[in-house]
Amino acid sequence: MTKEQISPRQLTFLVMSFTIGSWIVLPSGLEAWQNLWLIILLAMGMSLVFAYLCLFLFRRYPGKTLFEIHEIVYGPVIGRLFSLLFMWFFLQIGANALAVFVTLLKTRVFTATPDLALVIPWVITVVYGCRRGLEVIARCNEPLILATAGLILLSVFLVLNIMELENLYPFFNLPLPTVLWNTLGISLFPFGQNVAILMLLPQVNRPQKVRTAIFWGILAAGGLLSLLQFLAVSVFGKTGELFVFPTYEFYRMINIGQVFTRLELIPLLNFLTMGFIKIMLCLYILAVGTAQIFNLRVYQPLAFPLGVMILFVAQQLYPSISLHLEYIKLAQPFFGLFFSLFLPLLTLGVSFLRGSAQREMKS
Amino acid sequence: MIILLVLIFLGLFLYEARGLVAGEYWRELAVFTLLMLLGLFLSILLASEVDLPYVESIWLDLYTGLREGLVPGA
Amino acid sequence: MTGEGCRKRRLTKSLWLLLLLIVVFISGCWDRRELENLAVVMGIGINRPPEGEGYEVSYQIVRAAQLHSPGGGGGSGQDLRPFWILRSRGPTVFEAIRNATFQSSRKLFLSHCQVIVVNEAVAREGLTSILDFFTRDHEPRLTLWLLLTPEDPVQILDAAAGLERVSSQAISDLLQFYQSTSKIRPVQLAEFVRLSMARTADNTFPIIKTTENAGKKEFILDGSGVIKGDKLVGYLDPRETRGLLWVLGKVKSGLVTVEVPGEKGKATFEIFNSSAAVKVQANADQVHVKIEVRVRSGLGTQTTTADLSTPDQFKKLEKKQEETIKGEIEAALAKAREYKADIFGFGRHLYSYDHRAWRRLVADWERHFVVATVEIKVKAVLDKLGLITRPALK
Numbered sequence: 001m002t003k004e005q006i007s008p009r010q011l012t013f014l015v016m017s018f019t020i021g022s023w024i025v026l027p028s029g030l031e032a033w034q035n036l037w038l039i040i041l042l043a044m045g046m047s048l049v050f051a052y053l054c055l056f057l058f059r060r061y062p063g064k065t066l067f068e069i070h071e072i073v074y075g076p077v078i079g080r081l082f083s084l085l086f087m088w089f090f091l092q093i094g095a096n097a098l099a100v101f102v103t104l105l106k107t108r109v110f111t112a113t114p115d116l117a118l119v120i121p122w123v124i125t126v127v128y129g130c131r132r133g134l135e136v137i138a139r140c141n142e143p144l145i146l147a148t149a150g151l152i153l154l155s156v157f158l159v160l161n162i163m164e165l166e167n168l169y170p171f172f173n174l175p176l177p178t179v180l181w182n183t184l185g186i187s188l189f190p191f192g193q194n195v196a197i198l199m200l201l202p203q204v205n206r207p208q209k210v211r212t213a214i215f216w217g218i219l220a221a222g223g224l225l226s227l228l229q230f231l232a233v234s235v236f237g238k239t240g241e242l243f244v245f246p247t248y249e250f251y252r253m254i255n256i257g258q259v260f261t262r263l264e265l266i267p268l269l270n271f272l273t274m275g276f277i278k279i280m281l282c283l284y285i286l287a288v289g290t291a292q293i294f295n296l297r298v299y300q301p302l303a304f305p306l307g308v309m310i311l312f313v314a315q316q317l318y319p320s321i322s323l324h325l326e327y328i329k330l331a332q333p334f335f336g337l338f339f340s341l342f343l344p345l346l347t348l349g350v351s352f353l354r355g356s357a358q359r360e361m362k363s
Numbered sequence: 364m365i366i367l368l369v370l371i372f373l374g375l376f377l378y379e380a381r382g383l384v385a386g387e388y389w390r391e392l393a394v395f396t397l398l399m400l401l402g403l404f405l406s407i408l409l410a411s412e413v414d415l416p417y418v419e420s421i422w423l424d425l426y427t428g429l430r431e432g433l434v435p436g437a
Numbered sequence: 438m439t440g441e442g443c444r445k446r447r448l449t450k451s452l453w454l455l456l457l458l459i460v461v462f463i464s465g466c467w468d469r470r471e472l473e474n475l476a477v478v479m480g481i482g483i484n485r486p487p488e489g490e491g492y493e494v495s496y497q498i499v500r501a502a503q504l505h506s507p508g509g510g511g512g513s514g515q516d517l518r519p520f521w522i523l524r525s526r527g528p529t530v531f532e533a534i535r536n537a538t539f540q541s542s543r544k545l546f547l548s549h550c551q552v553i554v555v556n557e558a559v560a561r562e563g564l565t566s567i568l569d570f571f572t573r574d575h576e577p578r579l580t581l582w583l584l585l586t587p588e589d590p591v592q593i594l595d596a597a598a599g600l601e602r603v604s605s606q607a608i609s610d611l612l613q614f615y616q617s618t619s620k621i622r623p624v625q626l627a628e629f630v631r632l633s634m635a636r637t638a639d640n641t642f643p644i645i646k647t648t649e650n651a652g653k654k655e656f657i658l659d660g661s662g663v664i665k666g667d668k669l670v671g672y673l674d675p676r677e678t679r680g681l682l683w684v685l686g687k688v689k690s691g692l693v694t695v696e697v698p699g700e701k702g703k704a705t706f707e708i709f710n711s712s713a714a715v716k717v718q719a720n721a722d723q724v725h726v727k728i729e730v731r732v733r734s735g736l737g738t739q740t741t742t743a744d745l746s747t748p749d750q751f752k753k754l755e756k757k758q759e760e761t762i763k764g765e766i767e768a769a770l771a772k773a774r775e776y777k778a779d780i781f782g783f784g785r786h787l788y789s790y791d792h793r794a795w796r797r798l799v800a801d802w803e804r805h806f807v808v809a810t811v812e813i814k815v816k817a818v819l820d821k822l823g824l825i826t827r828p829a830l831k
Contacts, residue, residue, distance in 0.1 A: 092418065095418075107575065108575050111575065166785075166789055169788075169789035169790060170788070170789055170790065170791075170792045173792040236627070236631065237631045237634075237635060238631055238634040238635040239627060239630045239631040239634050241634065242572070242630065242634060249579070252578065252579050252580075253579055253580060253627060255580060261578075261580075262578070290394065290398070294390065294394045295390065296388075296390055296391045296394060297388060297391065298383075298388065298391055301379040301382075301383060301391065301395045302394065302395060302398055304375055304379075304399075304402070305395070305398035305399045305401065305402035306398065306402075308402035308405065308406055309398075309401070309402060309405060311409075312402075312405040312406070312408075312409060313418060315409055316415050316416075316417055316418055317417060317418050317419055318417050318418070318419045318420070319417050319420065323417070323419060323420060323423070324419060326423060327419040327422060327423055330423065330426055330427075331419070331422045331423050331425070331426040334426065335422060
């Protein structure tokens, strides 16, 4: 496979898009609604620790993807089994972004349009981008993430006249277990999904800068999401808890001199672009991962069938949004904990055990 | 509808396979064929509107089942 | 490959991606709706039908063609007003709205709806069951204005709109410029939802009535209805409404008229600015509230011939003004206690700054609110005279 190169800065941007991805319209942890913006900051700190642990793997095996590390650590058979587990994780991440996107469009914008009419053009686009390779995805991502960040920052000025800071009080009015549970939940989704980035690291042209790049990506994404949530709470107060898509709805309240009203296009655009990058990246990782599992030299032909699979899983992800919310609240943290923390740590532990064994063999 | 799906998949398959055969990428061709067949199968399932379980329902059932097993009555 | 050619190819690639992204946007043609196929609803009225079951919903629908033509309501015998009034019934508000398609040739479009006028009898039974639809559906705005009326809402929607073509638009404008008197408290749907979610404060809705003016029915805003939870429990007159607005810090302008001390006659002051600081403390079971209102105003007119521009007179007038404002607040407070409705949001202050105390008292907040000690301090500053110093006739 020809190796494509991306710069550390592009990596930072990719981490940002991947994190902001599907969370931007459908936040999790709504139980802690009023304090969510603070919890995001806490979760960001926690996920920096997770990222640091996962990056140990990369430092031990520089130039290797997660799947290649699996094969080195566990041997070809068990290693591939672990890789297959992760394939499912990436598939579900991508499908989740796609499914949430369809749900949003169906409830808010195109209420009468059939699902597939929304999904199929989307999948075609993503498959096309995936075939073009990581360089194109990264370059395409640059203007999109900058636009998203710009629009979120611009939102601050748009809501200045309708925000009430008193809505933010009191800080931390929840019992500690609730705060901790939600912090964990958010550090796993959306932050924990960044474990997928481990598949891209060998393609960064300056490996020594990888860690800083990822840290900045997580910090920036956490800052933006926290800011967005801050705005939503200060505009809506407790009302936001009611909505399925609160960070989307608060743009409906914007009213600047009767001229700028109903600016839902802003979050829609943000989600469209970020979701696009996220799904495309997931598909790319899936295709490259499959190629690595089967020792293939090209991954491009796999993009289409895998895209169809993302579509299928997205269609079969949840029967209704209420079940999805239930899933996010109850099962998602365990699911994320298993893939984002437990499995990488297990690999790291086993590699330490075997690493000493290997050294003994060598000497 | 199903015929249309088969035609689309066949068309794309032939398009890709030509390049793979020319470059003697046999392994790639095998994996590609496998995935295409799987994709076709899943698409046909979707198109024929078979009632399939939902992924997150399965996880949720698993979660509640485990919780019941570990902490009965919780 | 040269660097130039490489960059060019990359550019084309990016353009392709952009083009494909556009495809995604275009895929929404199923929901295309043209303006000429829609009935644009500007105002909605909600009433109980005479049988007493379900809801009767009335709509003010704009006639786009008549909206910009001169001389609406012409004498040709035809109804050429720029709007059309329609009523329909159903067991729920949503079904009533859908039932309107039996009469309307076009589907009702709610995105431009400005006001919802609810009959008081319906409001007494609870508003959540009505307003749920307007928050859940994706068409209505969260910024629409809510009003109560003792009459049939159709009367309000049908009333002459004065300078505007459509009464809903006129009502919406009236509410937005409430500051000129500060005796109305406009409430948007989002605000209502927030208060009913938080349950830390009660709400008031403005009341609208019709009056006769030169043989035509017109509408007039008149005080507020006190909403406790989601039910109408009582009324505030315009003066009490302003008493409430003082405490909420929402008086931005308006007039205060006082008797001039030691003279025969009155003086009217125009308020330029006001702010309120509310502090709520809970010691054990007793709630203490401190309200401090600051007002800046100027002399607007006087009916005495005395020279009021001396510093000494200013002091006296400030004092008088403070008393008047304090009286308004006390009147509102008395009403709030009577209805046991925390319209001032003392509970919200307690929740925001001492949520432990709030959690302790919330179960019995109604009682704590009624017996809370309230200390009202008003600081009025009079610092403008207008263009002249004293009346012309001395």
